[in-house]
Amino acid sequence: xxxxxxxxxxxxxxxxxxxxxxxxxxxAFLLFGILCIxxxxxxxxxxMAGADRLIVRHKVxxxxxxxxxxxxxxxxxxxxxAAMHWTWFNGIYQDEPKNFFGSxxxxxxxxxxxxxxxxxxxxxRKAWESTRTGAVVGKTLVERFGWKVGDRVPLKSxxxxxxxxxxxxxxxxxxxEGAKKGTDTSGFFFRYDYFDEARAEGQGMVGWYVVRVSxxxxxxxxxxxxxxxxxxxxxxxxxxxxxxxxxxxxxxxGSIGTILLAxxxxxxxxxxxxxGNTMAQAVRERxxxxxxxKALGFTNERVLGLVLAESALLACVGGIAGLGVAWVMTLGGxxxxxxxxxxxxxxxxxxxxxxxxxxxxxLAGILPALAAMRLQIAVALRRHA
Amino acid sequence: xxxxxxxxxxxxxxxxxxxxxxxxxxxxxxRRGSEEIRVLAGLNxxxxxxxxxxxxxxxGSGKTTLLxxxxxxDRPTRGSVAVGGDRLETLSSRRLxxxxxxxVGLVFQFYNLLSVLSAAANVELPLLLTNLSRSERKRxxxxxxxxxxxxxRANHFPRTLSGGEQQRVGIARAIVSDPTLLLCDEPTGDLxxxxxxxxxxxxxxxxxxxxxxxxxxxxxPHASARASRTVHLEKGQLMTxxxx
Numbered sequence: 001x002x003x004x005x006x007x008x009x010x011x012x013x014x015x016x017x018x019x020x021x022x023x024x025x026x027x028a029f030l031l032f033g034i035l036c037i038x039x040x041x042x043x044x045x046x047x048m049a050g051a052d053r054l055i056v057r058h059k060v061x062x063x064x065x066x067x068x069x070x071x072x073x074x075x076x077x078x079x080x081x082a083a084m085h086w087t088w089f090n091g092i093y094q095d096e097p098k099n100f101f102g103s104x105x106x107x108x109x110x111x112x113x114x115x116x117x118x119x120x121x122x123x124x125r126k127a128w129e130s131t132r133t134g135a136v137v138g139k140t141l142v143e144r145f146g147w148k149v150g151d152r153v154p155l156k157s158x159x160x161x162x163x164x165x166x167x168x169x170x171x172x173x174x175x176x177e178g179a180k181k182g183t184d185t186s187g188f189f190f191r192y193d194y195f196d197e198a199r200a201e202g203q204g205m206v207g208w209y210v211v212r213v214s215x216x217x218x219x220x221x222x223x224x225x226x227x228x229x230x231x232x233x234x235x236x237x238x239x240x241x242x243x244x245x246x247x248x249x250x251x252x253x254g255s256i257g258t259i260l261l262a263x264x265x266x267x268x269x270x271x272x273x274x275x276g277n278t279m280a281q282a283v284r285e286r287x288x289x290x291x292x293x294k295a296l297g298f299t300n301e302r303v304l305g306l307v308l309a310e311s312a313l314l315a316c317v318g319g320i321a322g323l324g325v326a327w328v329m330t331l332g333g334x335x336x337x338x339x340x341x342x343x344x345x346x347x348x349x350x351x352x353x354x355x356x357x358x359x360x361x362x363l364a365g366i367l368p369a370l371a372a373m374r375l376q377i378a379v380a381l382r383r384h385a
Numbered sequence: 386x387x388x389x390x391x392x393x394x395x396x397x398x399x400x401x402x403x404x405x406x407x408x409x410x411x412x413x414x415x416r417r418g419s420e421e422i423r424v425l426a427g428l429n430x431x432x433x434x435x436x437x438x439x440x441x442x443x444x445g446s447g448k449t450t451l452l453x454x455x456x457x458x459d460r461p462t463r464g465s466v467a468v469g470g471d472r473l474e475t476l477s478s479r480r481l482x483x484x485x486x487x488x489v490g491l492v493f494q495f496y497n498l499l500s501v502l503s504a505a506a507n508v509e510l511p512l513l514l515t516n517l518s519r520s521e522r523k524r525x526x527x528x529x530x531x532x533x534x535x536x537x538r539a540n541h542f543p544r545t546l547s548g549g550e551q552q553r554v555g556i557a558r559a560i561v562s563d564p565t566l567l568l569c570d571e572p573t574g575d576l577x578x579x580x581x582x583x584x585x586x587x588x589x590x591x592x593x594x595x596x597x598x599x600x601x602x603x604x605x606p607h608a609s610a611r612a613s614r615t616v617h618l619e620k621g622q623l624m625t626x627x628x629x
Contacts, residue, residue, distance in 0.1 A: 002513050009501030292497045295458055296511045296558075297486020299479050378450075378459040381493070 013334020023319025124174025291380025311365025490559030549580030
């Protein structure tokens with residue numbers, strides 16, 4: 001701490017250069033934060049996937065349907081603890097494509113039993129079970145549209161038109177919250193019996209099944225048993241762990257991790273050169289001052305440490321500001337809830353960001369610091385004279 | 386800080402002697418490409434405690450090189466430099482740095498103040514290497530600035546100070562850790578006559594009133610007249626000695 005004034009003074013020596021370098025580092029870490037938020041948003045399903053859950057879908061494609069009668073057969077397979085179905089409804093509010101969100105007809109009791117990550121009060125649970133047109137809505141979605149319990153919500157589905165005029169109406173009877181921070185609370189769930197009876201076509205068909213196995217260590221074995229059960233039928237299945245299913249789903253738009261890594265590698269390499277150049281110039285400009293410090297009794301190691309600390313301070317100010325702004329951005333919720341319903345910056349990414357800040361500081365400063373350490377006092381003073 | 390008014394030296398870690406500085410058969414050569422340049426050639430010099438020694442000589446005669454060797458800023462190619470019983474060529478780089486911090490005060494021709502620090506912060510620099518608390522450091526800095534008559538300019542930055550004032554700050558920085566030996570490399574070389582005289586008077590006071598041993602490199606006979614003894618160097622060798 002006693003050298004902080006010296007470090008800060010050195011950084012402020014060329015204010016414009018320092019400001020531009022800080023801005024570069026700030027932008028790099030802001031970008032890092034935003035990309036991490038996006039990655040978390042896309043991979044939330046993978047992160048939050050239950051270790052004991054399987055997804056069973058049509059072998060050909062997720063968009064192909066399976067008979068609802070499979071539920072009882074799946075539940076009877078050895079190693080299966082429970083099974084319930086989901087169907088993609090694709091609801092749109094107020095006929096505006098941008099008002100799209102995840103909406104699914106489910107069987108309330110089984111759904112809530114299968115997904116303890118969705119937390120619903122007993123009163124709302126009872127209301128849902130007793131209201132045929134009832135829907136429970138995630139907290140994020142309620143906030144997005146300003147809904148409240150008791151509201152009647154009209155939805156349209158391009159996939160599932162209702163008999164008659166095609167429009168659906170639901171009564172919001174409950175609002176669920178997430179058990180964990182990464183839980184998606186942007187869903188809209190309503191009753192399957194109402195849906196199945198009122199849809200114009202496709203009665204008795206569902207999208208996919210979520211299956212809970214008795215022993216999480218036997219998921220592969222149980223998945224094989226399920227697929228074998230329906231082999232050579234008109235509706236063959238593909239069963240896989242929920243995490244793998246979520247991963248393959250998001251990889252339809254490419255490997256988020258690879259894209260993230262590619263962008264960040266390019267950005268950080270550039271920033272490393274920018275910060276490294278700043279530090280090299282800063283050290284070169286004050287060769288004489290470094291010589292004076294050594295003449296006053298500063299050891300080579302201390303001079304090395306001072307230059308590295310200066311570089312780390314530069315990286316920390318810019319980097320922490322960038323990460324901080326990225327974190328603050330998440331406080332207002334997702335600006336694109338239909339694409340990224342889960343929108344937050346996990347602590348582990350902040351920790352990685354912190355590590356990168358320090359790494360950048362050390363790498364950018366190491367060569368100038370070594371040069372400063374090796375500087376001979378007499379040579380430095382002579383150069384100045 | 387206590388600027389001591391004694392003339393007796395500290396107890397050295399090695400050989401005790403009346404001479405604070407003892408230079409024995411020192412050679413210093415530099416390489417410039419394939420050429421080897423001998424700057425000091427078998428030089429011997431002794432400086433008693435409490436002396437104010439002036440070193441004169443033409444450019445390239447080796448004055449600053451000799452001063453650097455005595456101050457532990459550089460190492461001799463051959464020979465021995467002992468200060469207060471410490472043989473500098475035997476000290477590791479780290480111990481030499483610690484030795485400099487403790488025993489030597491340096492005054493430069495171009496002041497060599499850090500432009501980003503105030504006068505007080507510049508004076509405080511050597512104390513950052515000690516275990517002194519912040520308040521103790523502040524007290525020592527205030528004393529050093531008082532000795533050089535610059536208490537009222539403590540918070541000014543070097544660019545707002547005159548050359549003479551900057552050199553006073555440089556002297557305050559040199560004496561703040563109460564070193565045994567002050568090494569001054571043309572301390573008046575960048576100053577007008579009036580400011581130069583003030584600096585020389587200050588150095589003389591540090592020598593006579595506070596018992597500091599001072600070795601001063603200068604081209605200026607007027608400056609050397611303030612010293613208690615003057616030596617002349619030429620081509621890396623001590624030519625003559627003269628008392629004022």
